[in-house]
Amino acid sequence: MVRVVFYGKLADLMGRERDATLDLAAETVAAVIRRLAADEAAFAAALASMRVRYAVNDVMAAPETTVKTGDEIAVLPPFSGG
Amino acid sequence: MVRVVFYGKLADLMGRERDATLDLAAETVAAVIRRLAADEAAFAAALASMRVRYAVNDVMAAPETTVKTGDEIAVLPPFSGG
Amino acid sequence: MIVLSHEPIDPAALLRDFLRGLDDAGAIASFVGLVREDGGDAVEALMLDHAPGLTEASIARAAADSRDRWPLLKLIIVHRVGRVEVGEAVVFIATAAVHRRAAFEACDFLMDFLKTDAPFWKKQISRSGDKWIEPRDGDYSDSARWRKREL
Amino acid sequence: MIVLSHEPIDPAALLRDFLRGLDDAGAIASFVGLVREDGGDAVEALMLDHAPGLTEASIARAAADSRDRWPLLKLIIVHRVGRVEVGEAVVFIATAAVHRRAAFEACDFLMDFLKTDAPFWKKQISRSGDKWIEPRDGDYSDSARWRKREL
Numbered sequence: 001m002v003r004v005v006f007y008g009k010l011a012d013l014m015g016r017e018r019d020a021t022l023d024l025a026a027e028t029v030a031a032v033i034r035r036l037a038a039d040e041a042a043f044a045a046a047l048a049s050m051r052v053r054y055a056v057n058d059v060m061a062a063p064e065t066t067v068k069t070g071d072e073i074a075v076l077p078p079f080s081g082g
Numbered sequence: 083m084v085r086v087v088f089y090g091k092l093a094d095l096m097g098r099e100r101d102a103t104l105d106l107a108a109e110t111v112a113a114v115i116r117r118l119a120a121d122e123a124a125f126a127a128a129l130a131s132m133r134v135r136y137a138v139n140d141v142m143a144a145p146e147t148t149v150k151t152g153d154e155i156a157v158l159p160p161f162s163g164g
Numbered sequence: 165m166i167v168l169s170h171e172p173i174d175p176a177a178l179l180r181d182f183l184r185g186l187d188d189a190g191a192i193a194s195f196v197g198l199v200r201e202d203g204g205d206a207v208e209a210l211m212l213d214h215a216p217g218l219t220e221a222s223i224a225r226a227a228a229d230s231r232d233r234w235p236l237l238k239l240i241i242v243h244r245v246g247r248v249e250v251g252e253a254v255v256f257i258a259t260a261a262v263h264r265r266a267a268f269e270a271c272d273f274l275m276d277f278l279k280t281d282a283p284f285w286k287k288q289i290s291r292s293g294d295k296w297i298e299p300r301d302g303d304y305s306d307s308a309r310w311r312k313r314e315l
Numbered sequence: 316m317i318v319l320s321h322e323p324i325d326p327a328a329l330l331r332d333f334l335r336g337l338d339d340a341g342a343i344a345s346f347v348g349l350v351r352e353d354g355g356d357a358v359e360a361l362m363l364d365h366a367p368g369l370t371e372a373s374i375a376r377a378a379a380d381s382r383d384r385w386p387l388l389k390l391i392i393v394h395r396v397g398r399v400e401v402g403e404a405v406v407f408i409a410t411a412a413v414h415r416r417a418a419f420e421a422c423d424f425l426m427d428f429l430k431t432d433a434p435f436w437k438k439q440i441s442r443s444g445d446k447w448i449e450p451r452d453g454d455y456s457d458s459a460r461w462r463k464r465e466l
Contacts, residue, residue: 008285081284090436163435
């Protein structure tokens, strides 16, 4: 099980966080997100429409980064601060 | 008679202001300043060592500008504000 | 100093504190970003989402980067999170240096960073509905200025 | 607003006043110049000479010029004259615009103007003696940036 946390407009769509099961002991961020998107057309459409970045345990991470049980994936739409 | 007003390091040298006589009804700023410098070697040296600008009656003016009785010439060493 | 504030911030008071004990610094640049009425659209507030932990770490890295690039004597970055009403300050930055070029450039750099590269998400709340704000094209090109300079 | 002040100025209070009633402006850049200790030389104060009338008119022209170049909603320039003690502010500038680039650039432009093109003369008073300060080479090249842009 990993926790997936959504921010910005993705939090409006998915809620702040979800628990996601892992099919293997270690999977990539991309695989976890792909599985969530397969179940939710609106999330899949949102991912396709913007450049999303990820963080694992509060560190920016490429989609190829592997996660294991207990890790937290942050799903980050384009930033806009200031 | 014109009033000549000095600023910055030139005021330390010449005092804030002097009255200068005119040889003609209208003379150039350059002529008035040249006459003052002829009498004061330190002022002549200072003029030679820096780029001095002039104003006549509170308006920036070229050395060729003519002045008449009652006018005020400001003698301006390089600016440094802020 | 880096602060994420859930409460309204007072830029003038922050500037007053910042100016204390700056005997060696001649130049202080600062920036205030206010939530503004957006033309016809009656904006009521911004909602600022952030990623606790990640956002602070990201700003801390940008602050360290600015100190590597410019000889700064002091800097402060204060950013609101949560609901920010129209007319309130979203952000306050101040930078201090011996000479003004360093202070100006670092302040400018840090604002560009906050606009496009810090984990914040801004939703505009207005009478006509809510919408998520994306950076303007100008914000991206502003940020790119600092990357070009590295080449 | 342009002010030449014989009395100490309070940049934080000036910023507070400036921020009032800026509903349409999202971006406020400001600059504070302080009299600083000059390394080993124990500076006590600056004496700022100016040419009453000429100095105000010159700053007013630069302010109008900045409004021609950038879409400014408000600006303030406050400059000390007379004796300014170490640690006191010599100058405060603030500029307000819808977007930050205009505010930053106008503030930067006005400071460059004050350093090299406004009729002020600065004498440094220190324990080792008094000396008139000339702009640094960097001040002249900073000012020249805005003239190049006109070509």
